[in-house]
Amino acid sequence: MNRPWVDGNRVALLINGEQYYPRVFEAMAQAREEILLETFIIYDDKVGQQLQQVLIAAARRGVRVELVADGYGAADLPDTYIAAMTEAGIRFHAFDPQPRLAGMRTNLFRRLHRKIVVIDGKLAFIGGINYSADHLDDYGPMAKQDYAVEVEGPVVAQVHAVSRRLMAPVLDPPSQVRPVTEPAGPASAVLVERDNGRRRIDIEVRYLEAFRAARQRIVVANAYFFPGYRLLRELRNAARRGVEVTLILQGQPDLRWVRALSRLLYNYLLRDGVRIHEYCQRPLHGKVALVDDEWSTVGSSNLDPLSLSFNLEANLLIRDRAFNQLLYEHLTSLASEQCKAVTLERMIRGYWWRAPLIFLCFHLIRHFPRIAGWLPAHRQRLQSLQPDVEAPRDLHEGHT
Incomplete structure (x- = not known):
């Protein structure tokens, strides 16, 4: 069943990393209760390090930070990068990590490719921009042309619910944030997802x-x-x-x-x-x-x-x-x-x-x-990369 369109949203277009990173990092710096973040790629470069710093600062002031990075897209992150985050209280989860075969990443299909951030249940970012310096002009001729949106209003409740559902196996305790539903702008909007369950097409x-x-x-x-x-x-x-x-x-x-x-x-x-x-x-x-x-x-x-x-x-x-x-x-x-x-x-x-x-x-x-x-579908799972690494948790364990 399709989600309903909801009125009363403010939507701002963000073009490339030059517009996206300052806004999303500013929003993270202003978070008071919770940051939910999903991404395909994080690199340990100047953008990834800025992300790390702003999330560590949020965690240290008591914000709950839940980060899910794809096990393929973030496979090259060094252990020291992850450890600095988890030791500060950030809960870092890998989506379906798989061992390498002859040094090659093998988990090619059914990746977590979406890029979502939800701040305190009232502000969200959705788009195609990862956390890597190749989304910035100064990267050179191979810098990517890309887009995202910043959204505020009732549709953020849909975004929050989608992220919370993905993270449900590792959200302990569950998120207590209630999304803000007051109107914030003139746009109607709806979040549409593709998963390997009920929303495949x-x-x-x-x-x-x-x-x-x-x-x-x-x-x-x-x-x-x-x-x-x-x-x-x-x-x-x-x-x-x-x-x-x-x-x-x-x-x-x-x-x-x-x-x-x-x-x-x-x-x-x-x-x-x-x-x-x-x-x-x-x-x-x-x-x-x-x-x-x-x-x-x-x-x-x-x-x-x-x-x-x-x-x-x-x-x-x-x-x-x-x-x-x-x-x-x-x-x-x-x-x-x-x-x-x-x-x-x-x-x-x-x-x-x-x-x-x-x-x-x-x-x-x-x-x-x-x-x-x-084609056979592997079991999607999240693995929490805490200082004491937990066992993988199946995404469909305990919820539908």
């Missing part, structure tokens, strides 16, 4: 609903674009009925095979009028979209098989004309000033040898959700 379904309802414009900026057949079909159908459909995809990828896969889909979309722009300034890591002049989404979910069929993801959906217009102006500027337009003429060169690959890819993505369901 919620994010994809919400995208499909929005694309089908589009009448004027669709703009999608997504890092890893290899969606299922239904999403591709709705984008094509929207363009056919006169909707201006614009995709902003990776032109300078951090993973080259990602762009290669995405480009196999270009002909299918370009033939029906979808506009495709490749962002070439630096790697695009964003996961944002807008439809017409009101609906927008910002979150952690890519439009690829890992996000749509395996990983734990979270997106905030927003209905607010001012936010939509701000995001539209930013993405339009990105497309016109920092992207290269992809033309059908350019893509049909060499089509004869790519045609068999395109045929195979279409059929793969058309049936991928069913294929993914055949």
